[in-house]
Amino acid sequence: MDEVLRTIAVYLILLVVFRLTGKRTLAQATSFDLVIVLVVGEATAQALLGEDFSVRRAAIVIVTLVLLQRGSDYLAWRSKTFDRITEGAPSLLISDGDVLAKELATHKLRESDIMEAARDKHGLERMDQIKWAVLEKSGDITVVPREEEASDAGVKSV
CATH class of the missing domain: 3.30.240.20 (bsu07140 like domains)
Known part of the structure; x- marks a missing residue:
């Protein structure tokens, strides 16, 4: 039963985080977005399956990574210099x-x-x-x- 509750909790966390951070299609995703998805996937897997990794810790990792990525997107949108450094030209x-x-x-x-x-x-x-x-x-x-x-x-x- 614990696995079911953990799965529901992680699902809801992911749903809320990704709904709040906006939409981006795969065509718009950068290679670093893919890295973030992989790391979020690992944190999610640890929360779902790991004995030593709580759902709370997974939520903190997921939210932190997504906020960092969205913050980077925002800075790139506001600053041409930051955009050129992080996204290239x-x-x-x-x-x-x-x-x-x-x-x-x-x-x-x-x-x-x-x-x-x-x-x-x-x-x-x-x-x-x-x-x-x-x-x-x-x-x-x-x-x-x-x-x-x-x-x-x-x-x-x-």
Whole structure:
């Protein structure tokens, strides 16, 4: 019976904490958010199964970690410097069709990674069809086709 009560208590703690701290989709989650989820999962498991780890201690660990993460999100939202330090900044990988090899090496990317994004998002087949490629803070690669490629692909240019 103790296990059932512990499970209900941990469930309610997690429900309240995550409802109060706001919503974020998996697409918006950072790699550090994943680390927080893993640590929260370990604290939860210890509270549910561990003999020496109380539900109260698990609640303190979970709430502290989530508040620290949300505090970090808030500081990144309020301060561009903090955001740049903790989240990074977008990086230009291709500029006017020229591959910036140093940037690719810095981020451990290959030209094939850029072409994969170009094919997936715009149906492009060659590197010379790309005007810009940017590695976003999220890790996604944004590809902007050259003007003639954009109009050929049926994309409206502004």
